[in-house]
Amino acid sequence: MEKYLINPNQKISKINKDIYGHFAEHLGRCIYEGIYVGEDSKIPNVNGMRCDVVNALKEMGIPVLRWPGGCFADEYHWKDGIGPKKDRKKMVNTNWGGVVEDNSFGTHEYFELCRQLGCDTYINGNVGSGSVEEMNEWVEYMTFDGISPMAELRKKNGHEKPWKVKYFGVGNESWGCGGNMDPEYYGCLYKRYNTFVRDYDSNNRIMRIACGPNVDDYHWTKEVMDKVKNHAHGISLHYYTLPTGKWEHKGSSVNFDLNEYNSTICKAYRMEELITNHLAVMDCMNPQKRVKLIVDEWGTWYDVEPGTNPGFLYQLNTMRDAIVAGLTLNIFNKHADRIMMANIAQTVNVLQSVILTEGEKMVLTPTYHIFKMYRDHQENTLIGSYLTTDEIESKQDKKSFPQLVESASVDENGVIYSTITNTSASRSSKIKCQIADTKVKSIKAEILTGDIHDKNDFENCEYIKTVAFTDFRKLSDGFTALIPPCSVVKFVINDEAM
Numbered sequence: 001m002e003k004y005l006i007n008p009n010q011k012i013s014k015i016n017k018d019i020y021g022h023f024a025e026h027l028g029r030c031i032y033e034g035i036y037v038g039e040d041s042k043i044p045n046v047n048g049m050r051c052d053v054v055n056a057l058k059e060m061g062i063p064v065l066r067w068p069g070g071c072f073a074d075e076y077h078w079k080d081g082i083g084p085k086k087d088r089k090k091m092v093n094t095n096w097g098g099v100v101e102d103n104s105f106g107t108h109e110y111f112e113l114c115r116q117l118g119c120d121t122y123i124n125g126n127v128g129s130g131s132v133e134e135m136n137e138w139v140e141y142m143t144f145d146g147i148s149p150m151a152e153l154r155k156k157n158g159h160e161k162p163w164k165v166k167y168f169g170v171g172n173e174s175w176g177c178g179g180n181m182d183p184e185y186y187g188c189l190y191k192r193y194n195t196f197v198r199d200y201d202s203n204n205r206i207m208r209i210a211c212g213p214n215v216d217d218y219h220w221t222k223e224v225m226d227k228v229k230n231h232a233h234g235i236s237l238h239y240y241t242l243p244t245g246k247w248e249h250k251g252s253s254v255n256f257d258l259n260e261y262n263s264t265i266c267k268a269y270r271m272e273e274l275i276t277n278h279l280a281v282m283d284c285m286n287p288q289k290r291v292k293l294i295v296d297e298w299g300t301w302y303d304v305e306p307g308t309n310p311g312f313l314y315q316l317n318t319m320r321d322a323i324v325a326g327l328t329l330n331i332f333n334k335h336a337d338r339i340m341m342a343n344i345a346q347t348v349n350v351l352q353s354v355i356l357t358e359g360e361k362m363v364l365t366p367t368y369h370i371f372k373m374y375r376d377h378q379e380n381t382l383i384g385s386y387l388t389t390d391e392i393e394s395k396q397d398k399k400s401f402p403q404l405v406e407s408a409s410v411d412e413n414g415v416i417y418s419t420i421t422n423t424s425a426s427r428s429s430k431i432k433c434q435i436a437d438t439k440v441k442s443i444k445a446e447i448l449t450g451d452i453h454d455k456n457d458f459e460n461c462e463y464i465k466t467v468a469f470t471d472f473r474k475l476s477d478g479f480t481a482l483i484p485p486c487s488v489v490k491f492v493i494n495d496e497a498m
Contacts, residue, residue, distance in 0.1 A: 001480070002388045004433040006408050008416060010384030013337035015409055017063040017378035018120065020329070020371060023297060023343040025070035026105070027096040027350050028312030034348030034357050035113065036105045043360050047112050048105075052362045053348060053355055054116050060354065060368060061375030064120040064166065066296055066343045067110050071095040071177035073169070074128030078138045081106020082157050095177060097311025107142065111163045120166040122296075122343070127171030127193055127211075128179040136196035139168070144200040162201070167341065169209040169296070170194050173238065175220060178211065183220040186211060187227025194231050207340070209294050212236040216274060218281050225285035234294040234340050237278055240301040240351075241268045241324060253302040253315040254453065258425055259396055261320055261452050264300065265423045266394035268324040269401040271298070272331050279338050292340035295332070299345045299352030300324055313350050318455040319464060319486050321352055322366035322448055326405070326421035326488035329374050333407035333419075336382045344371075356458075363461045369448050373466055373490050376417045380409035385418070387431065392424055404429055404483065416493040422483045425452050433478040433491075441496045443479055445469035449487035 024030050037043045037050055044051040068076050072095055080089040081103040088103040114121050125135045140150035143162045170193050172178045174186040190210050199205050210228045212235035213220040243251035243264040251260055282291060300321050308314045332339050348355045354368035389404040401423065408418045422429055447469035456464050469489050472481035483489055
């Protein structure tokens with residue numbers, strides 16, 4: 001029996017709700033068809049936004065949405081996406097499929113989407129092919145409440161008052177698709193561009209995000225941090241889980257064996273190592289720990305589904321992806337003192353999406369249910385917790401990963417939330433939880449579980465869903481439970497005053 005200790009007296013840090021953020025790029029069917037169908041569509045919509053998708057994302061608790069990219073951000077010129085839609089410029093999306101981008105979803109549509117979702121905004125600016133002037137004018141257009149050319153242009157286009165921009169990314173993947181830059185060069189360029197990302201309103205202090213490393217490029221982190229440490233609020237990290245570890249053949253989203261499953265989980269768990277190591281480099285350059293870490297692209301990446309456009313990155317989603325999501329979000333929670341935000345890639349129809357659409361149909365993926373299950377952690381306080389666990393070996397990686405991955409938080413009313421992911425494909429695990437200085441009054445729990453290949457699709461859209469979990473026994477100071485294989489369980493624990 002594994003020992004699970006929770007200490008509500010050890011209050012570590014608030015879990016920023018934006019750790020549970022999402023990412024929507026002009027890529028494949030993420031924006032168009034997935035989120036935005038236009039005002040004249042037969043699919044029920046409000047101002048062009050799909051009602052079913054918006055309602056599902058609100059129910060899931062989406063806190064922040066990153067837009068317009070991604071690689072697309074560094075070829076996006078924002079003035080092409082404002083004004084009457086019939087007059088908007090068309091362009092070829094050279095990064096994703098070579099399709100025509102008609103710019104019918106632009107700045108106004110993005111803020112309307114965020115208004116409907118009730119979520120915060122994260123804009124990614126164009127450093128790769130854009131100018132300082134262009135970025136300056138976009139920020140002015142979005143946030144200035146006064147007399148200026150850009151404010152007047154916004155009003156002319158139908159929005160009298162400015163919007164709130166919470167986060168602004170100065171470039172994206174500047175080490176790759178955003179310009180193939182060296183870190184020293186980008187660090188200097190960041191400071192130049194960032195100078196003109198102005199705070200026009202004392203009530204809208206924009207959080208500036210510098211382009212951080214790809215995976216384990218610690219040299220990039222060191223050099224960029226050396227330049228931007230007094231000019232950035234956060235630095236980004238990008239890490240995707242590829243089962244095979246090879247970009248040319250990443251593996252199937254649905255047809256995989258146990259070895260490939262274990263390799264996927266092993267590689268996903270590497271997020272713990274990457275966060276720890278990048279934070280160590282950041283702290284050497286910034287001992288005051290002013291700059292936070294932003295994991296604004298993460299998730300599984302497989303070969304596209306047969307018969308789909310290779311540039312659209314459409315893949316299906318199984319319980320394997322739910323396990324990746326559960327363990328990753330637990331890792332983020334554990335580092336809540338230093339992680340300001342994270343954004344899974346991507347919201348709808350692309351990579352590890354939470355929603356799939358096909359015409360009027362919509363499917364909620366297993367990953368969706370994990371985010372909905374974990375939403376109670378948002379804005380809670382991370383508390384001390386520790387769980388003993390067996391290790392599972394990945395033969396392909398010649399490494400092991402923990403069978404159980406957990407995190408625990410407490411809300412303002414003293415209710416404790418514990419989420420546990422059992423990464424094993426076949427082995428259950430019995431645990432005994434002891435909660436310090438707590439007399440347990442009541443416990444309720446829910447679970448998402450199934451075979452590693454189980455999924456929701458358009459023929460059976462509710463095959464995988466959360467249900468009540470009852471295989472536990474309440475103790476005076478905790479509980480015992482049998483955690484099934486390939487599962488994620490959430491416990492909600494109420495205590496009595498002692």
